[in-house]
Amino acid sequence: MTVAPLLTRALLYGAIVAVAVAVVAGTAGWLASGLPGLLGGLLGAALSAVFLGLTAVSMLVAGRVTRGDAGNPLFFGIVLGVWVLKLVAFVVAAILTRNWDAVDPVVFFWAVIAAVLGSLIGDIVALARTRIPYVSDIELPGDPPKVR
Structure with a gap:
């Protein structure tokens, strides 16, 4: 069982939120205080995207390194x-x-x-929309027998 689809979807939604925040905050900042406001909006969105994305990326990398064993101390x-x-x-x-x-x-x-609030909402939406099986290694009637 893997959570890679959930994490990749959360990364996608986080990137969309970061771009939207960069556009809105950059525009509002430009209108409020000129170039420093534009840079503040863009830098805030970019740093948030990087920091929030690193969590999902680290879990993806850790899952790949430990071959999906979330109980492995190397994962943590x-x-x-x-x-x-x-x-x-x-x-x-x-x-x-x-x-x-x-x-x-x-x-x-x-x-x-x-960006942080938008990313959290994106994570919730990704969790709600991603289908992750929670039962594995079962045989249904009509399935070919598994070789072990």
Whole structure:
């Protein structure tokens, strides 16, 4: 059993949300404060997409490395390792952009909030629409016998 279809659909929906947030936040930022607002909206959407996408990608990679065994400690090591890298990268990005005059911090903040909420909604929709079998290795009447 694999959750790859769910994660790839969540990545697709997350990318769509990130593009939509980039367009809306970039336009609103441009109208509100010019170039710094545009950059704040685009940077907020881009950073959110990267950070949120890394979680699904790390689970896909971990699933492939462990051949679908989610109980394998290596699976958790990969996912947790990527999470720690995301945390460090977020702190570094926050420090670097804190006093950066080229980015409007208010537009940046609201773009990040919108991208995170939109991505969560996309994850819920992906979960609701993806068909994942929860029973495996059964034989139905009329199926050819399995060779083991």
